[in-house]
Amino acid sequence: MRHYIFAGLFTLIGFSSFGQNNKPWLSFWNKDSTLIGFKDSENTVKIEPRFTGFISAKKFDDIIGVSETVNKKWINYYITKSGRIVGRDSLHIFDNGVDCETEGFIRFRDAKTDKEGMFNRKGDIAIPANYNSLTRVINGMVIALQGAKKKSWGKESGDHHFSWEGGKQILIDTNNRVLIDDFKSDGRLDYFSLLISDQPDPSPIRKNFKTLQGKYYSFIDVRKEFDAWLKTALLKDFTKERLLAASFKELTDGWKAEESSAFINRNFELIKAKFLELNRPNCKYQVFQDGLNPFIFESANFERFYNNCGEAKEWIYPVMNIVVSHGKGNEKDFYQDNLTFLRTEDGYKFISVDLEAGLIK
Structure with missing residues (x-):
């Protein structure tokens, strides 16, 4: 038996779980373009400019990572639309940018343990900081890395980088429940194409994974999908x-x-x-x-x-x-x-x- 739990990608785009009236706030600069604030869709100022240009979000749905200078000290944290401040000194930063909210969740990094977790849109911890790294939420799922070791290079030249070696990837949901143990993903899967079945899906463009509950999750491999489309829909x-x-x-x-x-x-x-x-x-x-x-x-x-x-x-x-x-x-x-x-x-x-x-x- 096959269970069609999620609709395909092309029927989900544009769906908002927040409702149509919850429009994002938009960022704006102060007069000398040194600080950023936020206005609502009717141009009403919701947050006066006080954040530094380090901020990544141009639109504010529910929670964002920000930085500002207070008493000549640079501080950073996450803030919700209600004004709640959480995750001080815990910004998730990659490639000089702060993480962006996705599906109502945003990643943070515990500076003491060097582990990653995730806040929900209210600022509550949805996934505790127990992982080396987390992907953003994709269709309610997250790929988590655990048990890896950090490898750094480039300190001598001043161009400092790091990567993770070893460890194991698992697939979890936003309640931190393990869906698939030892999840080997190559970054080519469409997570919005999820099908759940009792047996592996036979489609040649799908990849199957066995869950801890004995069911099978299958996802479209977009590279295989593209190859098949190119040959049949265009080149034939x-x-x-x-x-x-x-x-x-x-x-x-x-x-x-x-x-x-x-x-x-x-x-x-x-x-x-x-x-x-x-x-x-x-x-x-x-x-x-x-x-x-x-x-x-x-x-x-x-x-x-x-x-x-x-x-x-x-x-x-x-x-x-x-x-x-x-x-x-x-x-x-x-x-x-x-x-x-x-x-x-x-x-x-x-x-x-x-x-x-x-x-x-």
Whole structure:
């Protein structure tokens, strides 16, 4: 028996558990652009500017991490919309940015134990700081790492980094309940596609995991899904109509964007030739999974694909970049073409083409 517990990705996008009237507050600068505050959707100031520019959130749903200077001392903490302050000196910082609320939860790091936990939107501890690291919440689930050792490098050069070695990944829910022990994930799963069944799901694009309760969780492997879609929905019978249907509102040629239908109509024969190369047995190409680059895809059409901190929601909307290699590697004739797709609520959409050979008009 198979239990369809969660609907697919494309029916869930845009759903808000907070209700339609709970609109986020928006950040704004003070007059000399040194401090940040927040206003509601009616432009009423809810928090006067007092936070430093270190803050990541541009929108405030329920809980954010902030920093400010008090009596010439720099302090940091989490604050809720009700004004509750929690997690002093416990900000979760990665790549010079503070964690962003996701699905009503936000990560924190205990400075004494160097372990991670998670607050809910009210500022209560939902997951205690017992883990080396946690992913953000994805469809009510979290991947947690435990028993790992920290490896640091770059102290001598001043470019200090660290990573975790060893340990075990487990899948937990937001109540800290273990769902899957020893959860080996490669970052290619769509967690919104979860199916729960008594037996492994036979689909060739799904990956199965046995739970502690004896059931099976299966998730779509987005790389396998994309490969199957590319070969059957686009390349099997490649036409201008199919390409237009599989294209986003705008296409980017390197750094320049324009309306996709005009671009494709003007350059179709060249683009068609590049796509049809993928059908050749000797074609050398790889598919790389990533997130949207906010410095390239910055128009209003892409706004929904970023979170409140301006980060790409790659766990929902991954980017698939097809890199086609030409030549023999070390020779002067070697070059690469890039054909890029974005996974959206309407399926995969062609968003960018970057060709080193051939002229784009």
